[in-house]
Amino acid sequence: MTGRLEGKVALVTGAASGIGLATAQRFAREGARVFGLDRDGDRLSAALDGTGRALVADITDEHSVAAAFRQVHDAHGRLDVVVANAGVQLFGADAPIADLDLEVWQRTVDINLTGTFLTVKHAVRAMLATGGAILVTGSPTALTGEGAPYTAYSTTKAGGMGLVRTVAAAYAPVGIRVNSVVPGFTATPLVAALADDAASRADIVSRVPLGRAGTPDDVAAMMVYLASDEASFTTGSTYFVDGGMTVL
Numbered sequence: 452m453t454g455r456l457e458g459k460v461a462l463v464t465g466a467a468s469g470i471g472l473a474t475a476q477r478f479a480r481e482g483a484r485v486f487g488l489d490r491d492g493d494r495l496s497a498a499l500d501g502t503g504r505a506l507v508a509d510i511t512d513e514h515s516v517a518a519a520f521r522q523v524h525d526a527h528g529r530l531d532v533v534v535a536n537a538g539v540q541l542f543g544a545d546a547p548i549a550d551l552d553l554e555v556w557q558r559t560v561d562i563n564l565t566g567t568f569l570t571v572k573h574a575v576r577a578m579l580a581t582g583g584a585i586l587v588t589g590s591p592t593a594l595t596g597e598g599a600p601y602t603a604y605s606t607t608k609a610g611g612m613g614l615v616r617t618v619a620a621a622y623a624p625v626g627i628r629v630n631s632v633v634p635g636f637t638a639t640p641l642v643a644a645l646a647d648d649a650a651s652r653a654d655i656v657s658r659v660p661l662g663r664a665g666t667p668d669d670v671a672a673m674m675v676y677l678a679s680d681e682a683s684f685t686t687g688s689t690y691f692v693d694g695g696m697t698v699l
């Protein structure tokens with residue numbers, strides 16, 4: 452099926468890689484006019500390869516985020532879908548709390564939580580008159596013991612999922628829908644430290660009832676549904692694409 456996002460204008464953050472890139476590509480195939488945002492301009496242009504327009508911005512910097520949203524407005528005068536997906540997980544530095552450096556905590560909070568706040572803030576502003584759909588990428592680490600080794604990452608992901616509920620409740624009356632998408636262990640550069648190590652990968656996959664790592668396309672399929680008008684009665688909720696990891 453294609454054309455499920457026909458006529459929609461969409462902005463996806465973290466679009467140079469992994470889940471954001473797969474989502475931008477899938478949105479374009481479904482008929483959306485896509486803007487891919489990332490802080491790494493060279494990688495972004497190469498990855499998008501004409502799929503959509505590249506917006507180079509750092510989500511921790513409000514001026515940079517506002518300028519990116521302005522470019523979308525100047526091009527189309529509307530914005531229907533925003534995916535707040537960019538994030539980092541600082542493997543080797545993030546840790547159980549007694550061993551966690553303030554600098555690592557702060558860097559993770561700046562990108563994953565403040566960056567998500569700024570993205571959603573400007574998304575809501577752009578949608579106030581028209582309504583729209585906002586998606587935020589969560590994580591099983593926010594909800595289960597999977598997060599134990601990664602205090603900063605897991606806490607920011609829980610914060611993002613809280614933000615979803617708050618904003619969904621506040622802006623439902625003007626037709627803005629906000630939902631969390633929770634990927635499980637998904638093969639992307641973010642988790643290369645785990646995925647490229649055979650023992651670590653086997654250990655994580657052993658906790659996935661469906662018995663494999665997810666792919667970015669698995670997650671993008673859920674993004675399409677929630678961005679589309681098929682999900683028009685859906686807000687403030689959490690959608691898992693995790694092979695069942697969170698039921699254990």
Ligand SMILES: NC(=O)c1ccc[n+]([C@@H]2O[C@H](COP(=O)([O-])OP(=O)(O)OC[C@H]3O[C@@H](n4cnc5c(N)ncnc54)[C@H](O)[C@@H]3O)[C@@H](O)[C@H]2O)c1
Pocket residue numbers: 464465466467468469470471488489490491508509510511536537538539540562566588589590591633634635636637638639640641642
């Ligand atoms: N891969 C997984 O197993 C997994 C699991 C659960 C949740 N997630 C979440 O999915 C989302 C996407 O992760 P991914 O696995 O595709 O990772 P990825 O590393 O492949 O892609 C993340 C992208 O975000 C960009 N980015 C980082 N900081 C930025 C900033 N300050 N401004 C703009 N762009 C920035 C990076 O340049 C990169 O292109 C993240 O929020 C991550 O926490 C991933």
